Amino acid sequence: MNIKTLTKTSNSLKQLSRNTAIPSNLISIEKTKDWTVAAALVKILEDLGVRYAFGLFGGGITPLVASLEQSSIQVLQFRHEAGAAFAAIESYFASGDPVVVFSTTGPGITNALTGLFAARWEGAKIIFLSPSTSAIQRGRWAFQETSSYTMSNTGIFTSGTLFHYATTVECSSELPEIAHRLALGLGKPGGFVGHISIPRPIQTSQLTTSLPRINFSQSPVTAGEDTICKSLQLLCEGSFAIWVGFGARGAAAEIRQLAERTNAAVMTSSRGKGIFPEDHPQFIGVTGFGGHSSVLEYMQDQRPLRVLVLGTRLSEFTSFWSPVMVPSRGFVHVDIDSEVPGTAYPSAETFSVQSDVGAFVKALLKYFPEPSRPSPMLPLPRPQYEVIEPRVNGQVRPEILMDAIQKIIVENSDAVVITEAGNSFAWGTHTLRFATPGRYRVSTGFGSMGHAGTGVLGAALARNRKAVAILGDGAMLMNSEISTAVKHKIPAVWIVLNDARYNMCDQGMNMEGFYGVDADIESTDFVMIARGMGADGIRVHNESDLVAALETALTSIVPFVVDVIIDPTRPAPIGSRINSLISQ
Incomplete structure (x- = not known):
């Protein structure tokens, strides 16, 4: 019996309950004797509300990924595990639904760690699935050995600073407790990052216990x-x-x-x-x-x-x-x-x-009733936004680019905007203005390069509409997942501040009095790269072309890159960060 049949049976029982007014606690639990542990774990994840699973599979996790593929959960194979985790974070914040991240053994797990740490810092709800080396092979130099012999002090297998809950499945009888722990973690306010490590022989073993009916609710913490x-x-x-x-x-x-x-x-x-x-x-x-x-x-x-x-x-x-x-x-x-x-x-x-x-x-x-008339108040200082007129010639100034993004994307679309760690974050936070929540995302905790460039996929997929990443050329070269967006037809847009350097590092070091450090990057044509992977794009050299390029990006039916050649000499609003570093 495959997982689709099981899911159909489950849905039929739920419908029967509604039609005949049978109390849900009297509905018999689905027959489980033909389930593998992998199929049972996937059923638990479905019941927990998981809609998406992002990752990159390998031999160690193949049976579990095969069960995911046969379920109602949409599986997306990414090009890098960290990108999958960043996308999972933004999918969660766009939808409120927990997201699965998966990897294979060894480097698959360590590749995912940056994104998983970001998930913990951001307060997302993520369940990480990975394989571990089977018990009989541990300590014998198994290929990509993943066990306490090789990763004992990493915090990968234990609850702590990375995972709120982590366990290695050694037999199917542990699944009811795992289901309970996951439901408990997901039901609590705030973030939850869990890790279920499951050796391949356990994934394919037969389930020997009944699965519990999962019921969990989120109750707000309230002050007395x-x-x-x-x-x-x-x-x-x-x-x-x-x-x-x-x-x-x-x-x-x-x-x-x-x-x-x-x-x-x-x-x-x-x-x-x-x-x-x-x-x-x-x-x-x-x-x-x-x-x-x-x-x-x-x-x-x-x-x-x-x-x-x-x-x-x-x-x-x-x-x-x-x-x-x-x-x-x-x-x-x-x-x-x-x-x-x-x-x-x-x-x-x-x-x-x-x-x-x-x-x-x-x-x-309750203690501040609405006044019958507005009471007088002192005039308050307000943010000041410099007005700069576009010019005909010369590289695009970041202020002009942000002004165009404000008019075309912020004010004339409902797209989520995600800015990348670096000058892109500084420009976006300082200049873009939002009147509603949920439109702007940035990572101010872990602050990983590549977060916005890959997170944009999760936001666009979960909302089923455009999402826009604003990032530098260094971040775009590190991790962008254009190929993944093309394969799954995800309406992502990347706006690249292309200045052929790590400009936050360059400007920041100069502000601290350090000169001559090589921060240059060879000039990259990101539109050519995008088109080589099946996406599209426009390269912008002049400020007068910005509006048309952004409008085209919003109407594109394929993933789209706006590659903007910006003036690297314009100082980004990063002075507060530099002053903080100096004071330290």
């Missing part, structure tokens, strides 16, 4: 009434500002109501862009790397008594741990992770609140 009242008391003692992060993305409407009822100034992290509209008169700017001087101006000239922090760790790229960002009476810091508040600024007064941000803000709103 005493905590709400204490927070209210602290915020009402004087003026306060609101600092919004990515963890608040589900509470955009409530945060806007709170800001408008209290006249609070609002700033966001770069990952929080768009949660509070950037065209709102109470928005004072983005903090940290690529952020706006208007935030520092506000904190220095109109220093609030407290700052209400919602769903951000206040990590280096969000705050640079600047003392200017500490209000006179400290923070009221709300996060679902109890370990977050107080970590970035351990010396600052902090009232810690463990809660889902949306639930917390809804509770606060």
Whole structure:
């Protein structure tokens, strides 16, 4: 009996339950005596809501991948395991559904590690499947041996700093416990990265136990009434500002109501862009790397008594741990992770609140009724965007490119925009403006090159619409997965800032006083590469051609590269990062 038949049987039972009003806990579990362990594990993944599996298979994991191919889960073979993991991260954030990443033994696993660490830092829900060397071969120099003999101190096989839950399957009777652990992890607020390692002989062995019916729900963590009242008391003692992060993305409407009822100034992290509209008169700017001087101006000239922090760790790229960002009476810091508040600024007064941000803000709103008329407020500093007129000749200036992206992609499409680590991140965060959440993505934690260039596939696939990566030529050369996008007809767009160098490194070292380091890259024609793999593209040499190129990219029916020859001498807004490095 194959997995498609089993899935059809399962669906029939569910339909029978609906039609005859039989309680779901009385439905008999599907017959499992003909299942392999691989097929049973795949059934567990289907029941957990997995829709996609991204990876690169090899001999060690072939039976498990074959079972995935026979299921309702769509399997995409990537060209590199790290790219598969980055795509899985963005697929999760675009859809909310957990995603599987798979690899073969040895280097397949280590190739995936960068993307898996990024998943942990970003707070995605990912289940990593890999094979391990069978018990009888361990310690005998098996090909690509994957065992405690060769990888004992890597954290690959154990729960810890990389995996929230990790186990090696040694017999089929472990599957019910594994299903329970995965459901428990996926049901908790925040991210979850799990690893199921399964030797090939176990994958093909027969299932000897019944599978449980998986039921899990996500219940928001909520603060108690005493905590709400204490927070209210602290915020009402004087003026306060609101600092919004990515963890608040589900509470955009409530945060806007709170800001408008209290006249609070609002700033966001770069990952929080768009949660509070950037065209709102109470928005004072983005903090940290690529952020706006208007935030520092506000904190220095109109220093609030407290700052209400919602769903951000206040990590280096969000705050640079600047003392200017500490209000006179400290923070009221709300996060679902109890370990977050107080970590970035351990010396600052902090009232810690463990809660889902949306639930917390809804509770606060009960005490801030909508005013009958708007109350007066001090004028707030606002981000300033330099206006530069396009020129006829010369290389494209990044500011002009970003202005064209703003008009064509941000304002005239619903595409997700993902910026890459480096100058692309700085330009995108500083210049692009979003009025709704979920449109802008960037990695400010692990910050891997190649994240946007491959993550764009996951975002486009999960949303079934255009997604755009903005990245440099160095990142595009490292990992872009154009071939994968072509094979699976994924509507991805890459906008390459092609300056023939690692320009963030070049500009940054010069700003620190280090000169003469070789940061050059041989000039690359990315349109030729794209067309060689079945995609399409346009090479842009002049600013006057930008709008037409971007419009063509959005209407293309194949994956598309916009290769922009940019002026490398234009200084990117990376000064805050360089100053932070110097201060260290």
